[in-house]
Amino acid sequence: MTEKNVVTAIRDALHDEMAGDDRIVLLGEDVGNRGGVFRISAGWMQEFGEQRVIDTPLAESGIVGVAIGMAMHGMLPVAEIQFADFIHPAFDQIVSEAARIRYRSNGAFSCPLVIRAPCGGGIHGALYHSQSIEAFFAHVPGLKVVMPATPADAAGLLRAAIADPDPVLFLEHKKTYRAVTGDVPEERHIVEIGTADVKREGTDLTCVSYGFALHTCLDAAARLLQDEGVSVEVVDVRSLAPLDTETILASVHRTSKAIIVYEDNRTYGAGAEIVATIAEEAMFDLDAPIVRIGGPDVPAMPFATPLEHYFMEPEPDQVYRRMLDLARA
Amino acid sequence: MTEKNVVTAIRDALHDEMAGDDRIVLLGEDVGNRGGVFRISAGWMQEFGEQRVIDTPLAESGIVGVAIGMAMHGMLPVAEIQFADFIHPAFDQIVSEAARIRYRSNGAFSCPLVIRAPCGGGIHGALYHSQSIEAFFAHVPGLKVVMPATPADAAGLLRAAIADPDPVLFLEHKKTYRAVTGDVPEERHIVEIGTADVKREGTDLTCVSYGFALHTCLDAAARLLQDEGVSVEVVDVRSLAPLDTETILASVHRTSKAIIVYEDNRTYGAGAEIVATIAEEAMFDLDAPIVRIGGPDVPAMPFATPLEHYFMEPEPDQVYRRMLDLARA
């Protein structure tokens, strides 16, 4: 075990995978000399060569489209979208092409592609460097969507994504990059895509979350136990698609109460599917209505500090307070 | 009142609006001489002139992007996407631009744009002429999304969309175009965006649906009353965003049972938000778990008749049967 932050865990895992398999190439804007805007690939163009660390033109649809071509011809491309906010020009290539290649060819072709995209806010990124994009893509059959929240999961899921024979969107919450540290196994561990993880055990209520919001929830859960003796189980979704409904439902079955927390705009967000699943499958287990906390339904996170703070937390300590209310309900 | 089908209602309403306000222009692929692939604008290039009925290059991002420019400069563009499946290249222009222009300029600019897109399947359109796209866009704050299912709603919502000072995605289910007829008021009636509509009253359970699926539900409801004496209330969502939760919840409050039916892929579909809302707001009203029927989670509707039928109805008469089960639960 080594303690690392999330961005280092991603860098180390990606580096090891590239070193071990020359079918893997990295392509994207500024991934070369600049090493990416988060410095993940710093020095790699020298180490792996310009053919494997490809600075692309500023054209996201082209990046994904070219990567799809590579993936259909024996390579294992890892395409980097500089910020998740800029993935939208590639929406068609992802939804209409990558996610459908196997299906439309009746299994004759496949598209083993990884798309990495740093997402999420609270980092003063304003309207176009803060976005949550998981809801758009989790809805796309044929595409897998993961979003690790810890260094170990980041490493393990990235390895799984690269090994996966189908396209995987790998979302990296920017606020976890340096703020979240944790132990990462030395060996080449894999976290299976499609598995949620109980990050904290508890008995009074189940909190389901992912991404940076998970840490807000873990923090609130710790304080609630200390302050109020409330025991919160925290489930990390970590794989949005496929969604591990089993782990989520098992926890709700144990605690009989559920709160879902996510940063993305609330309405039609990914949390809606989680609430819906619980409502359909576990309604008679529940002692209280399901609580859902999502971001305000405004187009994106504003820049000015007071506005950004308001987006992240419209009411002070809202997760803590809503958990406490639910526990007492 | 005049009886019309949906495509005629759309044509007539759009024609009247264009005739009455020369800020309105229509732009898209083949809208000119060809009159659109559904013949909605047949003859209009001659009637309104080439400046107002604009055959564009084959470039959806450009269509929407150009329309945004027009909308910011005093015009009221109606952009036609030939098939909803081909809206994805314009995703960035819709999500990052149209939906954010007012917000990002703090109210100084606005984007009164209508995007029309024929969507939905069951018409032998295969993977790329059958798609449901509402879930992607209903999640975008700053954008309104409507999907009428009847001629009167189509006309009334189209007028509302054109009058709306913000961007509206107007979804037209292709299978309703000619199959669904109904009375349309002669006068220039408006259906307010953000209002659902009880299309059939009932007491035993509430069915919430929209688009062509609504008609499947209405048909099942009629048969259930006749065959089994089960009284189903059918709520037509018709405005996905904003969503009229009040009307939906009021109905569920009356009937104490809810079934949600939509054609789109089930998981993370728009129905999840409706189920979640009911679960959060009306759980203690419910006598049975909420039932959700969505399309299979496969990338799109296949072409071969047996496959397409399977997508539309994996189990024979499933809506009828699930309603009956729910009524008896």
Added chain:
Amino acid sequence: MSTRVAPTPHGALGLTDDDLLAMFRLVLTARLLDEAALRQNRMGRAPFVVPAEGHEGCQVGTAWAMRRGVDVWLPYYRDGGVVLTAGMTPYEIFLGIFAKADDPSSGGRQMPSHWGHRALGIITGSSPIATQVPHAAGIAYAITYRNEDAVVACWFGDGATSEGDWHEGLNFAGIHRLPVIFVCENNHYAISVPQSKQMAIDDVADRAAGYGFPGVVVDGNDVLACYAAMKEAHERARAGEGPTLIECKTYRFLGHTSDDDDKTYRSRDEVEEARHHDPVHVFGEYLRSQGLLDDIGAEELRASVKGEIDEALAAAWDAADPEPSSALRHVFAEDGPEDGAEGGP
């Protein structure tokens, strides 16, 4: 002074008489297959077909310069002539038209003419226009990366050139000097939208200069001219000299698809005039001028092709439909050999 017999044009291109006859058979097969498919459509047995009529010359001419089983093909929906040249059989094409389980493109999942054939190196295509252009560049990159001796060709219409993906794909190919050939079958319409409303230029080929590689205009009704341009581009690609954009001026004789009524946007005079340059006829005349075809030979060939098509059609009609619940398969990789995790050819 010694007399020299001028080489026949096809000889000068390295084509034998047998090559020429084979090419002519392909052109004719494409034409007759279209006609048969349209008859099926009118009979209500084929809900949707995409005729190539008018394009066969430039399709077979360009495709002939490619190597079957070696090179990589990204045709678009109108490219019946291309996929026949790549090795797809009329039977396979009819399996697609009738949406049968054994359709090699998609097992009946996609509309007809959405080609794919893994064994032949025909990459699975879709409906959204121009999305295959960056794929072609990516495959060409992989070919270079893996040191393979293969060339990629990517066909599309004039309409495709307006899409952002077209621009992004050509630009990437130019930057990396990739072994890829872009072939524009310019029939001057994107469905009903005339070229003048698609672009402010006469020749799509002029855009190649903006990507740093040559653009070539050829008469799409001249099979040999198309072949010559493609052959040169193919040689350039193999020599590491990068991409070429070839624009074939052609014309679509029929509606856009079986769903289209082209009388709404094209005068009958215009269509009639174009038919005077029918590539099947022009090519046939060339063969006659070379003594390779006469009336009897032409009749025999037509009968032979027609026989082949009729047989293929009948067999495909009788083939099995897909199982309804198989609609759920192949969303993701399944266990077992049929799903190749390695990607395409």
Added chain:
Amino acid sequence: MSTRVAPTPHGALGLTDDDLLAMFRLVLTARLLDEAALRQNRMGRAPFVVPAEGHEGCQVGTAWAMRRGVDVWLPYYRDGGVVLTAGMTPYEIFLGIFAKADDPSSGGRQMPSHWGHRALGIITGSSPIATQVPHAAGIAYAITYRNEDAVVACWFGDGATSEGDWHEGLNFAGIHRLPVIFVCENNHYAISVPQSKQMAIDDVADRAAGYGFPGVVVDGNDVLACYAAMKEAHERARAGEGPTLIECKTYRFLGHTSDDDDKTYRSRDEVEEARHHDPVHVFGEYLRSQGLLDDIGAEELRASVKGEIDEALAAAWDAADPEPSSALRHVFAEDGPEDGAEGGP
């Protein structure tokens, strides 16, 4: 033989000495404003700034040919010099830098340098590169449609030319011969990606031919050359002759933004060499050569501009922050006058 005094170059362009001094003041204001903003950034008072340094010449040169209050401006984030020329004040710019409630661009919602100013006709912009290009075409279409005498100009970097939207926007403008000018500030890098990895050509301007309108290359360090090219394009636009693509060869002296470390991808020698052609210096020299500036005048001007900037900065710093819960406003139109349903200017 009669002697003729050659007209001063600026005179030949119709520029008065006062114009020239005003232009120089703008160039200098852009430069000193950048420096002041960067100091605020280093002091921790401005989390993010985008320096224009090196681009001021081509920004002011091109923008000067536009008519304030009449024409329509779509600048990109690096265009401090453009928006100053359009009429934005240093105070307004600092309101954006400090994310204040009265920031005319966005009320502090967007990052600094995401310009918008309804009263001045500066269209609200965003971060995604090149999305404003089709907007520019659409506005130009509306101008023609409404029979207005206005010209649209749209600025962007070399990086933007790779995006699909760039292609689609220019193509539409070309087809309809719209009154729009596309200005590429080619500084040879998209953040760290050098031009050679962005395109296989030397001059972006070469792409204009593919859209059926002229492309012009100018030295971006030569303010008057930029003005001349823009003036001609502006005249073409007003005369109904359609768009022009102007490529200004320029260089960015500093990092991409305050977050960037350009030493990872550019040699110091390269940057130093570029600084020898500093447009502020070159333009100052021209003024001196015309007798419009001397050491004292230069010093006075600098002091005056500095004073203006310092005052603006201090006032902006003291301005009010946005109300936290105002984050919920302006998602859709609100009742009341501040939300114009009519769109932009």
